[in-house]
Amino acid sequence: MISYVALYSILSAATPNVPEASAASLALDPVAAFVASPAPMLESDNPSGFSYTFVEANYVMYEPDGFDESLDGFEFKASLEIFLNIFLQGSYSVLSDDSDLDLYRIGAGWHLPIGETLDLYGILSFASAELDGVTDVDEDGLAANVGARFWLTDKFELNGEVEWLDLDESDMGVGAGVRWYLMERISLGLNIETLDSDETYTVGARFSF
Secondary structure: OOOHHHHHHHHHHHOOOOOOOOHHHHHHOHHHHHHHOOOOOOOOOOOOOOOOOEEEEEEEEEEOOOOOOOEEEEEEEEEEEEEOOEEEEEEEEEEEOOOEEEEEEEEEEEEEEEOOOEEEEEEEEEEEEEEEOOOOEEEEEEEEEEEEEEEOOOOEEEEEEEEEEEOOOEEEEEEEEEEEEOOOOEEEEEEEEEEOOEEEEEEEEEEEO
């Protein structure tokens, strides 16, 4: 497409009687001045491009150590970046088999971009677990996660984290996952987590903003 200014220059060169547009006349022409100005660049606060504003839905399989049953169900998660790389994040999981387990988390985090391919982050959350079944449990406590996100390619993200959870007792665990971006805002994720010999497998979809 030929811009307004380029077309004006072509016509001026082809028509001897048409004087060249002076800088003053160009400044007085709002259309020409707008086209002549450089296009604005959209700048991201995060040079690595990782988004911390998203909604997510996952299928979860939970295999607790010492239980004869595995629980499965769904997890819903939302995250919102507010300012200065600070974000709020909450999740709700409902799992069942012979027992029913509800898990809640709500907290705040901060992320640190390291170049264009790596992000480090930390999250501190209030956590709650309610188990109804052969054994009834209702515990509240704190959770802390420290992790990293890494661009393997422009479509694949690798992530991993260390987790500390203090409900009935203090436990430590690790997790790792991969995320495939079908397009800029839609991605599929797979995660595996071990927490004090309990294993959790998660697969789902995320929409980023």
